[in-house]
Amino acid sequence: MSWPTVLAGDLMLKRGGSINPKKHVEETFELYSIPAHDAGKPEILKGSEIGSSKSCIQPNDVLLSKIVPHIRRCWVVGNAGEHRLMGSGEWIIFRSEKVFPQYLKYFLTSDIFHKQFMNTVAGVGGSLVRARPTEVERIEIPLPPLSEQKRIAAILDKADQLRQKRQQAINLADEFLRSVFLDMFGTDQGWECKTVGESLDLINGRAFKSTEWVKEGLPIIRIQNLKNSSAEYNYYAGHYDEKHYVAKGDILLSWAGQLVSFGVFTWNDEPGLLNQHIFNVKPRIKLDRTYLEFALGSIVERAKQNFSGIDMKHITKSELNKYEIAIPPADVQEQFALVVKKVRSMSYKVDASRKCVSEAFIALSQKAFAGEL
Secondary structure: OOOOEEEHHHOEOOOOOEEOHHHOOOOEEEEEOHHHHHHOOOEEEEHHHOOOOEEEOOOOOEEEEOEOOOOOOEEEOOOOOOOEEEEOOOEEEEOOOOOOHHHHHHHHOOHHHHHHHHOOEEOOOHHHOEEOHHHHOOOEEEOOOHHHHHHHHHHHHHHHHHHHHHHHHHHHHHHHHHHHHHHHHOOOOOOEEEEHHHHEEEEEOEOOOHHHEEOOOEEEEOHHHHHOOOOOOOOEEOOOOHHHEEOOOOEEEEOEEOHHHOEEEEOOOOOEEEEOOEEEEEEOOOOOHHHHHHHHHHHHHHHHHHOEOOOOEEOOHHHHOOOEEEEOOHHHHHHHHHHHHHHHHHHHHHHHHHHHHHHHHHHHHHHHHOOOO
16 A cells, blocks of 8 residues: 655654854853764764854754755654753754654655655755755655554564664674774884875865766765765766776875764775865885875864864865874785784675675665555
8 A cells, every 4th residue: 555645744743942052151052963873873062163053942842954965864863851942044844643653754865755845855966955945845755554653663673673783783893993093003112103295195076066966977075975885876087187086995084074074995896086075195215005085084083172073074185284194114004904904804795794684675665655565
């Protein structure tokens, strides 16, 4: 059977009010921000630490990110604690007794909704690209009886837990490798050191204009593609400068965006073009590539203390160039790279399993929202 539908606008909060933290500098708030979503928990901040007015939210509100590249982020607001709740202005807020929050969250992150949602996006690149809520309002949402919504959500919860467990295993492997790196290279062992500026070239990506986008061409690699190589490419360019080209095996460093997006990645997907928030790292001296990836990651962790900006955190090339990289003997670098290779070979198998579970979850979701579950 197919379920009756409602327009998204029927479930969206139109006038929920706002809070100006500048009027409450000593009060502590629980902030549901876009970066906090990826961290897995809201930020606990005083009003003096919050930059601009935020939306009033309440438990069981469903928050959907409208800003690109931080799309497909959806959050059900948890129970209220000792602090007032507030949310970023970049959320579209859903609040209705007609819908079970967890059911709505799964639909808003489904392929069915996402394809329609992306047709509502407009803007001029970077942080100015957003979904238009007035157009999102027109998207239809299947709405079975509440008892059925809860049944569907419970089934999808179990399937989602399987995905999360496999992702947790991959995250643990990454944490283990960072620990191995710190054990081997984290203390001063008298090795030669060079600054980033002396040993590496950090090549800027390009700020592609919307007039340069084409339907077919090389994909423009953005931060979400670094964090998840299976993330969709939404923009393509036909003409480009060769220095912005990215090939398999290139080491990329994201330097601007939401705080949780900073990191170092080895690119192993199809060739593409870098946007302006990513450096392509080219060594000037002989360094094992795996060692370099982790050494840069260690620098990024230290550099986070010096990031500038409130909504768009960033660090400049000149600041990065001042950090030092230890240059251990080649055999020590190779020894570390061998450990990484062995651990990652196991992680690849877990990741393949995760992808299979994820595909099954998507198929299950499609059946659920079509009334076939």
